[in-house]
Each structure stands twice: as C-alpha cells, then as structure tokens.
Amino acid sequence: MSVVGLDIGSSSIKVAKIVKDSNRFRLAALGKVSTPRPGLLSESPQDHEAVAEAVKKLFDDVGIRDKRQVVVALPEGKIASRVIKLPLMSDKELASSLQYEADAFVPFSLDDAILRHQVIERNEKDGILEVLLIASPKILVNKYLRILELAKVTPLALETELMALNRALIDPNQPNTMVVDFGFKNCNFAISRKEQIYLTRSFPVAGEALTRALSDELGIDISQAEEYKKAYGLSDQVLEGKVRQSIISLIKSVSVEMKKAIQYFEQEKKETVDLIVLGGGSAGLPNVIQDIAANLRTEVQLANPLSLLEYDQSVFAQFEDEAPVFSVAIGLAKRQF
Ligand SMILES: Nc1ncnc2c1ncn2[C@@H]1O[C@H](COP(=O)(O)OP(=O)(O)OP(=O)(O)O)[C@@H](O)[C@H]1O
Ligand SMILES: [Mg+2]
Numbered sequence: 001m002s003v004v005g006l007d008i009g010s011s012s013i014k015v016a017k018i019v020k021d022s023n024r025f026r027l028a029a030l031g032k033v034s035t036p037r038p039g040l041l042s043e044s045p046q047d048h049e050a051v052a053e054a055v056k057k058l059f060d061d062v063g064i065r066d067k068r069q070v071v072v073a074l075p076e077g078k079i080a081s082r083v084i085k086l087p088l089m090s091d092k093e094l095a096s097s098l099q100y101e102a103d104a105f106v107p108f109s110l111d112d113a114i115l116r117h118q119v120i121e122r123n124e125k126d127g128i129l130e131v132l133l134i135a136s137p138k139i140l141v142n143k144y145l146r147i148l149e150l151a152k153v154t155p156l157a158l159e160t161e162l163m164a165l166n167r168a169l170i171d172p173n174q175p176n177t178m179v180v181d182f183g184f185k186n187c188n189f190a191i192s193r194k195e196q197i198y199l200t201r202s203f204p205v206a207g208e209a210l211t212r213a214l215s216d217e218l219g220i221d222i223s224q225a226e227e228y229k230k231a232y233g234l235s236d237q238v239l240e241g242k243v244r245q246s247i248i249s250l251i252k253s254v255s256v257e258m259k260k261a262i263q264y265f266e267q268e269k270k271e272t273v274d275l276i277v278l279g280g281g282s283a284g285l286p287n288v289i290q291d292i293a294a295n296l297r298t299e300v301q302l303a304n305p306l307s308l309l310e311y312d313q314s315v316f317a318q319f320e321d322e323a324p325v326f327s328v329a330i331g332l333a334k335r336q337f
Contacts, residue, residue, distance in 0.1 A: 001019070001069070002017055002028060002066075002069060003018055003071055003334070003335060003336075004016070004029075004064055004069055004070045004071070004332075005017075005071050005331065005332025005333030005334075005335075006070050006072045006073070006153065007072075007328040007332065008035065008039075008040060008072070008073070008147075009035060009184060010041070010184045011034070011185075011207065011208070012032045012033065012034055012281070012325070013033050013054055013055060013058055014325065014326055015029070015030070015031055015032070015062060015064065016029065016030050016329040016330045016333040017029035017030075017062075017064055017333060018309065018334055024310055025308070025334055026310045026311065027306070027310065027330075029063055030330075031058055031062035032058070032325065032326070032329075033054055033057065034054075035054065036050040039051050040075075040143065040144075048143070048146060048147050051151075052147050052148075052150030052151040053151075055147070055153065056151045059153075067151075070153050070155050071333065072144060072153075072155050072158050073158075073159065073160065073161045073164055073328050073332055074136055074140065074141070074144065074159065074160055074161070075161060076161045076181070076202040077185065077186045077188070077202040077204060078136075078137065079134060079135065079136045079137070080106045080107060080135045081132065081133065081134040081135070081160060081162075082105050082132075082200070083120060083130055083198055083199055083200075084130070084133055085129070085130055086101070086128070086130075086131060088127045088128065089129060094119075094129070098133055101133060102133055106135040112137060112138050112139065113135040113137055113138060114136045114138060114141055115133065115134070116134045116136075117131050117133045118131065118134075118196075119131055120197075132197055134160060157335065157337075159332065161188055161328050162188055162189075163331070164327075164328045164329075164330075164331030164332040165179050165188070165327050165331050166179055166190055166197050167331040167334050167335065168305040168308070168327045168328065168331030168334060169277050169279060169303050169305060169308075169331070172195060174192065174275070175275055176191065176193050176265075176269075176271055176275075177191070177274070178190070178191050178261070178276045178277070179277050179303075180258070180276060180277065180278045180283070181280040181328060182279070182282035182285075182288075183206050183207065183280040183282060184206055184207045184208050184282070185204065185208055186203065186205075186206050187202075187203045187204075187205055187206045187257075187280075187282070188200070188202045188203075189201055189257075189258060191265045193265075193269070198265060199261055201261050203253075206282050207229075207282040209250055210282065211225045211226050212225070213250055214228055214229055214246045214247060216246075217245070218243075218246060229243070229247070230284070230285075232286060233285040233286030233287050233288060234247065234285065234286060234287035234291050235287050251288065254292075255296055258276070258292070262296070273298065275298070275300075275301065276292065276300045277300075277301050277302075277303050278300060278302055278324065279303030279324040279325075280303075280325060280327065280328075283303060283324040283325075284325075289301070289302060302324055303323065303327050304323050304324070305323055305324075305326055305327045305330040306319070306320060306326075306330075309330070
C-alpha cells in the first residue's frame with residue numbers, strides 16, 4: 001500500500017509518497033514548492049485557492065496521480081495538545097472524562113473543537129493512565145478540508161505535525177529523544193519516549209524571526225538577510241560575528257524553551273533526555289547544532305528521515321542535503337492503516 005504525506009507549511013509545501021511492502025518503507029516520490037503568501041494565515045477564498053493550486057502543481061511535478069491516500073498535517077501552533085494523567089479506567093469512562101480534562105487547558109471553546117486522544121501508557125502498578133489529548137478548532141480543520149477539496153485531494157487522515165515528526169525520526173531502539181521541527185513561523189518540539197510522544201510544545205520563533213532580526217539589526221533587506229542567515233548562521237568567523245550577534249538571543253530563547261520541557265519531563269518521569277534531533281528548514285542554520293548542544297549540554301543531531309527509508313539513490317540523492325525539511329511529510333506518509 002502507498003500513502004502520501006502532505007505538509008502545508010507557512011513557507012513551503014512538502015509532499016512525500018511512501019510504499020510499504022513487507023515491513024519496509026520505500027520512498028516513491030518527494031518534493032516541495034514555496035507556499036503562496038499569505039496562504040493559510042488568510043481567511044480569503046482566493047488565497048486558499050492559490051494554496052490549492054500550488055498543492056495540485058506539486059503533486060503533478062513529482063508525479064503523484066492518485067490523490068486518495070493522503071495524510072495531512074495540522075499546524076501544531078494552532079491546536080492544543082497535552083499529556084494528561086488519570087486514574088486507570090475503562091475506555092468508556094475515559095471517553096467521558098476527556099471533555100472535562102480538555103476544558104482545563106484548551107484555549108478555545110470545546111464546542112468548536114474536535115477532540116482526539118491516544119493512550120500512551122497504562123501503568124497497572126501505580127494505577128495511572130497517561131493519555132495524549134489533542135483538540136483542533138473546527139474552523140481550522142474545515143479550512144484544511146476546503147483547500148484539499150479545491151486541490152482534489154482526498155484526505156485519509158489529518159494528524160499533528162509532531163505526531164508525524166515522531167514517526168519520521170524515531171526508531172524502536174532510540175533513547176528518550178527530543179524531536180524538533182524548526183520551521184518558518186514556529187519551532188515545535190516533542191519528547192519521544194518508547195516511540196510515543198510524551199510532551200509537545202510550540203514556540204513562535206523560527207526562520208522568519210531570525211531573518212527579520214538580521215534585517216533589522218544590520219539594516220539590510222529581507223532577501224539579503226535570508227542569504228546571510230543561510231550562508232553564515234551562527235558562525236563567529238564572518239562579518240566580525242555580526243550575523244551571529246543579531247540572532248543569538250533568539251536561538252537562546254528557543255533553547256530555554258527546550259530546556260524547560262526537558263526539565264519538566266525529567267521531573268515527571270525520573271528519566272533523562274539523551275538526544276535532540278533537529279528537523280525543519282531552520283535546522284540547516286550553520287552552527288545551530290553546536291549552539292543548541294552547548295546550551296542544553298545534550299547531544300544534538302540533524303534529522304535524517306531518509307536514513308530510516310529505502311530509496312533509489314539515483315533519483316533521491318539530490319534531496320539528502322535538505323532531508324530535515326521533509327521530516328513531517330515523510331512521517332505522515334509512514335502512517336499505517
Ligand atoms: N540552510 C539554511 N539555514 C538557515 N535557515 C534555513 C536554511 N534552509 C532553510 N532555512 C529556513 O527554513 C525555513 C523554512 O523551513 P520549513 O520549510 O521547515 O518551514 P515551514 O514548514 O514552511 O514553516 P512552519 O512549519 O513554521 O509553518 C525558512 O525560514 C528558511 O529561511
Ligand atoms: Mg513546517
């Protein structure tokens with residue numbers, strides 16, 4: 001069976017097609033295209049039409065004709081998700097208590113939300129049930145469904161970016177790992193334990209903020225700032241370290257959020273987080289791996305979702321350098337039904 005993953009980011013739209021045969025995942029198509037602005041931030045039908053056109057064109061360009069088996073990501077920053085702890089109970093009791101639990105942390109009306117949950121752990125010994133609870137605004141889901149309809153895509157499922165990221169980057173023998181999607185608008189991260197998401201966070205600082213800070217600080221236009229960012233990043237060897245100085249406080253603020261999440265996890269579970277894996281376009285920022293590793297005193301690796309797939313080198317080697325950006329799309333396409 002083959003599944004297509006579609007990740008409509010605020011900067012670029014990514015698509016991956018994966019065929020699963022006898023427990024092996026084989027990459028069948030991969031590609032990306034810029035997201036027409038203002039894209040999904042807009043409420044106007046014309047802007048949605050433009051996004052739908054871009055999706056259609058991307059499917060055509062990478063040669064995906066069957067648009068019926070598509071899994072689509074919902075943006076982490078626009079949904080609410082949390083791991084909650086409950087006393088052990090039956091599935092029926094659980095379903096009825098989730099509404100009450102969601103009320104405590106969901107910042108929008110539950111009448112206008114779709115609730116989903118996933119049991120993470122049943123701890124019979126301590127009598128505790130841990131459940132990942134996700135609330136998505138109906139307006140958001142409907143907006144996605146409208147765009148998919150315009151693009152003639154039939155979604156098989158919608159899921160959160162971090163669920164997909166976790167599936168793309170975590171293999172069964174992994175230690176407790178923080179997986180990070182460092183994109184354009186948001187830096188999303190989750191702690192993954194025994195292949196399950198334990199904690200999720202979305203922090204609104206990523207590539208867009210870095211470029212804007214550089215543009216403001218150095219008095220250069222956005223497109224030049226974008227070039228400097230990609231070329232020099234956090235290196236202190238170029239332009240007297242001016243590029244680094246302009247963005248270092250933003251990187252620190254992202255590190256602080258990661259650290260808080262790790263400390264929370266370590267207190268809750270009495271286990272350590274031993275690895276951080278950075279995905280998303282902004283993971284390509286020069287020297288970011290070293291800086292985050294130094295800030296958090298934890299090993300940091302660049303995400304490589306391709307390493308957990310089989311693929312034809314002659315076709316897909318061109319994507320190896322920017323593999324981190326495809327993490328979410330690949331994770332979506334690895335979903336099994
Ligand atoms: N080599 C690089 N160095 C630094 N930043 C990079 C590099 N390559 C890409 N980026 C940045 O990555 C960002 C886009 O990443 P990505 O495609 O993951 O975002 P997105 O999924 O569209 O956004 P979001 O998930 O936040 O909606 C841009 O800000 C871009 O500047
Ligand atoms: Mg993204």
